[in-house]
Amino acid sequence: MERRRRVPNPLALAVLAWLLLEPMHPYELGRRLQQSGKDRHIKFTRSSLYMVVEQLTRAGFIVERETVRDGQRPERTVYEITDEGRHEFHDWLRALLAQPREEYPHFAVALSLLSLLPPDDVVEVLRKRLAALGVKIDESRAATDEALARGVEWYFLVEERYALALMEAESAFVTELIQSLTAPGYVKSWQEAMGSRA
Known part of the structure; x- marks a missing residue:
C-alpha cells in the first residue's frame, strides 16, 4: 500500500x-x-x-x-x-x-454507462471523440518532433511519449468499439434489453 x-x-x-x-x-x-x-x-x-x-x-x-x-x-x-x-x-x-495506481478517468465512467444511450447516439459522439483524439495525437507528435529537432534528449520527453501511447491505444479502442456498436447483433440486443426504457 x-x-x-x-x-x-x-x-x-x-x-x-x-x-x-x-x-x-x-x-x-x-x-x-x-x-x-x-x-x-x-x-x-x-x-x-x-x-x-x-x-x-x-x-x-x-x-x-x-x-x-x-x-x-x-x-x-x-x-x-x-x-x-x-x-x-x-x-x-x-x-x-x-506501483500501478488505480485512476478514475471520466471516460471510463461514461463507458460503463454507454448502454443507456441509443447505439446511434453513442456512435455519433464516439466519432467526435475519435476526431478529437486524432488532432491531439497529431499535436503530440509534432511537439515531440519539434523538441527532438531542437536537441532535447528523448528521456526528457518520456511523459509525452507515454501520453501519445495512451491516446493511440484509446483511438484504436474507440475505433473497435464503434465497429462493435454498429454491428446488427449489438443493435438488436440493445433494443431487446432496453425495450420501452429506450
Missing part, C-alpha cells in the same frame, strides 16, 4: 524535481514548467504553485534561501530543497514508477 504523502499534490513532486537542479523562486519554477512543456501533464496556476511551495516549506522539504530583487521587479524569495525533501522526492518518484 502506498504511504500517505504530507504534500500529495503532483505539482509538489515537480517543484521538488526542479529544486533538485538548483534553488529558484516560484515565478521561475512556473516559467520552467511551461517552457519544458511539463504543464501539459501537471496542471497548475500561479496561486496553486505558491500554495504548494508554502506546503513544501511547512513540511520541511524546502527552505527559503534568500530574497532577491532584479531591477524594478518586486522582491522574490528563492527556495532550495532540503535533505528531507531530496529523500521525499526520490521515495515518491520510485513509488510512482513501481
